[in-house]
Amino acid sequence: MVGNRKMFGPLLAGVDHIRHTHDLARNAFSRGQPEYGAELADDLERIVALHDASTIAALIVEPVAGSTGVLLPPKGYLQRLREICDKHGILLIFDEVITGFGRVGAPFAATHFGVTPDMMTVAKGLTNGTVPMGAVFAKQYIHDAFMHGPEHMIEFFHGYTYSAHPLACAAALGTLATYADEGLLTRAAKMAAPFESAVHALEGLPNVIDVRNIGLVAGIELAPIAGEPGKRAFSVFLDCWEKGLLIRTTGDTIALSPPLIIENQHIDQIVGTLADAIRHAD
Numbered sequence: 001m002v003g004n005r006k007m008f009g010p011l012l013a014g015v016d017h018i019r020h021t022h023d024l025a026r027n028a029f030s031r032g033q034p035e036y037g038a039e040l041a042d043d044l045e046r047i048v049a050l051h052d053a054s055t056i057a058a059l060i061v062e063p064v065a066g067s068t069g070v071l072l073p074p075k076g077y078l079q080r081l082r083e084i085c086d087k088h089g090i091l092l093i094f095d096e097v098i099t100g101f102g103r104v105g106a107p108f109a110a111t112h113f114g115v116t117p118d119m120m121t122v123a124k125g126l127t128n129g130t131v132p133m134g135a136v137f138a139k140q141y142i143h144d145a146f147m148h149g150p151e152h153m154i155e156f157f158h159g160y161t162y163s164a165h166p167l168a169c170a171a172a173l174g175t176l177a178t179y180a181d182e183g184l185l186t187r188a189a190k191m192a193a194p195f196e197s198a199v200h201a202l203e204g205l206p207n208v209i210d211v212r213n214i215g216l217v218a219g220i221e222l223a224p225i226a227g228e229p230g231k232r233a234f235s236v237f238l239d240c241w242e243k244g245l246l247i248r249t250t251g252d253t254i255a256l257s258p259p260l261i262i263e264n265q266h267i268d269q270i271v272g273t274l275a276d277a278i279r280h281a282d
């Protein structure tokens, strides 16, 4: 994310990046996973050749990239990343902070795409966003690697003031119970079809250059105003806000990630308001 690098620099040392998968020329207006781009996973081989696999602990990837603009993994892409990681002994970590807890239609993106990472990071959906909380899931052997004792020592020593805060834990337990009671971890799969047809109806509106979606997530990309990137989406954001609809924009992409309890009339309301705002945007 260029904007982040420009303002904050590389932050964590010893990190390199493989290329992104955004490819409007081949994949614009895909419904669900785009057809083209599995081969982009091979960019990991470039990084391996550059640094040597023995120096690379892990690859971390969002299965569906969120704040960089709702970028779906091309068909076969995550599978290919898994294969390359296995080949070189590199751990695969999924950042499921956005995709976790039902967003893409299955409990996790890992379950939806059928690719099992070695570790997962989760947060937002863990407490339904009500209280800040994050967690890491690890395969048993990774967990066990830290559990050597001695008995009286904390094995993986670190701490934060608010680690395992009882309020956050209570919110997480309550949220997980609600997900189970109301079947919410798979509800996005049921609502995906009406959501998909509604958002793809935005194709053809002025300046809409892509619509992409999975489960209850969609990205609507607008053509930037020359010399003023982000301005067109921002004016859509303001217009929607005035009409009682909160959307999220990143660059000129509008990201929709509605509540898992959404009903058909809410989908109509969201997309109707948005269509109106896009029509009237500069």
Ligand SMILES: Cc1ncc(COP(=O)(O)O)c(C=O)c1O
Residues within 6 Å of the ligand: 062, 066, 067, 095, 096, 097, 098, 123, 134
């Ligand atoms: C996918 C994803 N990962 C990580 C983060 C950031 O997590 P944190 O605020 O705990 O650094 C975000 C932030 O919104 C996110 O969307």
